[in-house]
Amino acid sequence: MTREEIILWWKALVAFLFMVATMCLSMLTSCTDEDELFDRENTEALPSVISEDKTLYSDTEYLMSKPVFVTNGATLTIQRGALLKALPASGQGKAALVITKGCKIVANGTEDTPIIMTALVKEPGSWDGVIVLGKAPVSYECETIYSGAVATDISYGGSEENDDSGSLQFVRVEYAGAAGGAVTFDGVGWGTAIDHCQSYYSGSDGFMFNGGTVNARYLISTGASRNGLCFNEGYTGKLQYVMATAPTPKSVWSVVSCNGNGESEEVAFYTHPVIANLSTAHDNKPHGQQYPIAVSARSRLTLVNSSTREAVADDDIPVQLIGGQPETLPGIDYILINATGEVSSLTPDKFVLDAFFERTDYEGAVAPDVEKDKDWTKAEWVKRK
Template structure:
């Protein structure tokens, strides 16, 4: 009997070590239970309290409420970890993982063993998603609290963002997929799959996918964090949204839409200086290269591949945009660079902008030069360029050395140029 008890104790201790690694999480903050996820019963660690000291998560993690990483702590999430947000039944209380100013997240998956954050109920909008807040500049003078979280709803947790440190480091996100996220608190007040507020350039973001979330895939409120290899799949609003003085750089990004579930204003890219269209500085000015923004064959309920408005600035080069009623909808007269792109639109290719000779207006989607423009986005051949203008000498005269040089436009290289990053491993869904 004593032997059996000892074996049971050791087995339990082994599981806890596997789950927590070198974690300093106290037993009062979490517990391990047999839970049903995706119709299967298995062990998961239930997180019930905020992370206030350096902590490691692995295995199956379940968030019982909004969990904040605070007090300058670093949350390390090991490759292959699955994190599930419970559904609370009240959008105001939607579960989410929040990295506050001064804290860090080091979530480093691999191509074959990604980190997945999902809704326990497997439904779109079933949880709040990932929120990262930093101390990098924004263009608002009043203290800003991140959209989608009711101010003061998390006692003792500062959900404000923005500061004066352009190189602020909020950690690393690599091979991370956020699924079925987004929760609507009220009109124009939603969480997204990935929400970044004032995140600095010391932060590393690459190989991240927003999969079937409510509202936006990736939303940036100010800050200057750079990113590479992003995928937004089936979001209900904008795939990429920039606001409040974001000035970062992004290269290699793919977005697709699911036309059966959309908001009233869905775009591939949406960009504002701020909601008032003011002259607050720094101006919102994303510098974007090698995007492939895919709408639908009919464009039903979509708006534009890219909507630049409300006094923002922008740079968009070396990109492919198609399947939207309008290609580029430019509603700002502020400084911008629009060069060496290939655009096909269902109704209006360019609105409010005059495309120079470096850009190509494709008469049909087939004329873009992709192998299979309407094929499965993660198929290793479909989005590869196989003819001009998609195979073209990319224009980097307006970009700096941070960007990788390519001899093609869009996010995916032709076969001769190397591996398709979407198909390296199993990190995309």
């Protein structure tokens, strides 16, 4: 046997052993709750590039060991009940599902059969998560999200406010957030449908909105290590029914964070989300500068019928507050907290909601008198600790 033949033999053996190890690791997690939704008879490793329309089925477990890019205008359709699982990185960067500009993801689960994207290693930051790149305005153009990526177009942003990047409905993303948000919308437009999505124990932000105009309802960020929701780069969308819980006491971040990040002083380029029926929960322990809501330069925030206890904002940066009780809402322009840790001496502004918002007469993400079986934060698709 020649030297070259020996080398080829060893390479084949290593590849075979890696495949066997991957299958064994997958089998070790085959009895989790998400696997019991369907009898998954097949396993498929997703390629690094999906350049034509593809459907992911509920009877197959899809494995990602590296970034997966949907390119060339393709649509990735994911059936209800489908399971995607990120494997430990194999030298090409941590796993991620990236929908590039001009492509679509159509991931429509249901309340009893959600789409689950998780990791083999059940720890925050085990993979990057889901990243959707759109054509809607941002405060400045970003050219790449991964260095050395294999995709042909990894920029985002443009002039199409109604850009349609598909839909995410009844989707749960677990243990993601290795580098950014577990679920990230970069320059995504309001033509995209987002509702009933959960980020579960992200290693960074739960949901990240970088520019764009996309709207969303029924979002839950559970235990993100950084911010539950983070808004940057001129994001101007609307959210309603949002629950964000702070992570472990080790965190020094905010549950909700608004940042300008752009270079323009024009108000049109300011980050300005409008959020109705937001509830935040945090441990409020003296381990760092953690506040439920933080607003920085070149950004605005409008809260409607929302409930939280503290907030921080840069000097002269307005936080607009609508409805609710003064003692449960954050201050305007500066920290305004009394000795008991509650905000005081605040009169909310008047505000007219547009057609996106449903009318409510209560504060927070859930009506106080709702029956337990009708509480959307306790539905079957939601994972609790």
